Amino acid sequence: MRTLSGIPASPGRASGRVVRVADAPGEPPAGPAPTDPAAEADRIAPAVGVVAARLEARAATVSGDARDVLEATVAMVTDPALLDNARDLVTGGGRTAARAVYEAAGAFADLLTGMGGYMAERARDIHDVRDRIVAELLGLPAPGVADLDAPCVLVAADLAPADTAGLRPGIALALVTEQGGPTSHTAILARSLGIPAVVGCAGATSLVEGSAVVVDGATGAVEEVAEVLVLTDGAAVAAEWDGVGRTSDGHVVPLLANVGDTPGAEKAAGLRAQGVGLFRTELTFLSAAEEPPVATQQAVYAGVLSAFSGPPAGGGGTTRPVTARTLDAGADKPLPFLTLDGEPNPALGVRGLRVARVPGPGSDVLDRQLATLAAAAAETGAELKVMAPMVATAEEARWFVQRCRAHGIRSAGVMIEVPAAVLTAHEVLAEVDFASVGTNDLAQYLFAADRQSGPVAALNDPWQPALLRLLRLLRLLGEASAATGTPVGVCGEAAADPTLAPVLVGLGMATLSMGAGALAGVGASLAAATLEDCRERATAACAAPDPMAARRAVAELAAKQS
Secondary structure: OOEEEOEEEEOOEEEEEEEEOEOOOOOOOOOOOOOOHHHHHOOHHHHHHHHHHHHHHHHOOOOHHHHHHHHHHHHHHOOHHHHHHHHHHHHOOOOOHHHHHHHHHHHHHHHHHHHOHHHHHHHHHHHHHHHHHHHHHHOOOOOEOOOOOOOEEEEEOOOOHHHHHOOOEOOEEEEEEOOOOOOOHHHHHHHHHOOOEEEOOOOHHHOOOOOEEEEEOOOOEEEEEOOOOOOOOHHHHHHOOOOOOEOOOOOEOOEEEEEOOHHHHHHHHHOOOOOEEEEEHHHHOOOOOOOOOHHHHHHHHHHHHHOOOOOOOOOOOOOOOEEEEOOOOEOOEOOOOOOOOOOOOHHHOOOHHHHHHOOOOHHHHHHHHHHHHHHHHHHHOOOEEEEEOOOOOHHHHHHHHHHHHHOOOOOEEEEEOOHHHHHOHHHHHOOOOEEEEOHHHHHHHHHOOOOOOHHHHHHHOOOOHHHHHHHHHHHHHHHHHHHHOOOEEEOOHHHHOOOOHHHHHHOOOOEEEEOHHHHHHHHHHHHOOOHHHHHHHHHHHHHOOOHHHHHHHHHHHHHHHO
16 A cells, blocks of 8 residues: 655545546547538537536536636636637638637637736636537547545546536545645635645556545645545534634634635635635626726625624624725736736736836726725625735835725735735834735745646645745744734635644734635634644744654644643
8 A cells, every 4th residue: 555645735634435537538630621611610619508508507506616616617618719719720720620629729728828827727727628628529428527426535637626616525525636736726625615635646646446545635645545444523523613713722813714705705604704804806806808887896895794794693792804805916817907018027017006006097996996895894884904915015005004094994904925024024014903914925925936837836835844934934923913013814725724723823823814614624723722832833833844744743743732
């Protein structure tokens, strides 16, 4: 029996039998040319319709992030430009329908890959769309995850987000992929569903169909075993969490949710989130060719705020704040009406708050967004906090707070995503009411490694040695927070790891915000440790020489402390 090692992507342990995900049909032959090009071209639209209908049916069964991903995939399937290019390759280029779709989609995917960042991640979705249409045209089984009727561990070279979005916890026990990184949409969806996942696992596709494995989403280990094992029910332990984030000795650490829309906010409220630590307002803008009308924006904002407008169902009388991040545009999230053309390196250019500070329409968009958020808060009675992305200096922080105050927003903060903001934490925190660490982008800029790029995905593992040095910087940030009285939380994906969460608390983080599916697991983990335990684990993690040693040191210390 052997043990494979990959990148932890979603915490938890599961044991089950391997089910291999159906491979894509591969590259269709270039010929022969069709005898009736017009009739061959006419085959494309019906195939597209079949694929779109299947994805729409799957989207109707889910909500939140999963539904958003599936609906975005449907939009790609039915993109008129893709259909027109494919038809032209048949009628004017002598291609078969399958070959034409393959080439047209491939050209589009190559364009997105060249753009990098968020758009490069969308190239994976285009490949998935291409493969589904090609399979339909060739009369082959649809690639990806088939309908599952028994619990299993899914193993694949890679999983399309559209596949992950339709999975059912309890049937899909765990995910193991040979490719991908911990911040891909598939990994994020796995965390939101509460399914253990390991990505970037070399040799995963050599696992035999039907063989038994144990998957540890916290350590990245995938172990072959003789028989399926009965593991401790982590869900039962998490179910004991009382809905209040705190250590066993009473140190309060509110556990918040990351959301993007009303269904996601309602789900998070139902899972006992103590508020929203990251409301991604840009999701309202990303699919728009021009700035959405104020009424549209206010309806979206009010929907999210309404989910947290009163005390939790269990009582307690506490407020549940909603922290909205202002428009995070540019770089990997280009918007036609805002993004500057011709930037040599958009990831290091005008993105986040910088869009509102350069000459152009960005400043007006920010003012309208702040006014609309304030109006939505007044409409719902919810507690609103607003923070700006990509703040690097104290002067930028001061400028943003002044804009918020002008619109009557009483609680204004910043995202800490740039290493310079950590190094000048005393100055930055003195200007704001709160701050939130975006671990995903902070790691990306620390490593100079695109967090959506598979080849460098391992660099964004939150237990990497350089990221342990980042934890030391977070300790500095925590010390600065104590000196200024400004609370600092974490809203990156690192907060969703039940093993890492106590380390973050030990480094002085005041709140943790995560995908809603991780709340109970993190809550149970904190409830089993004292504040001093957390501090000791933070020290051990920062002293470790490599990622596995850090995980091992914290696990061994936790066992002694229990």
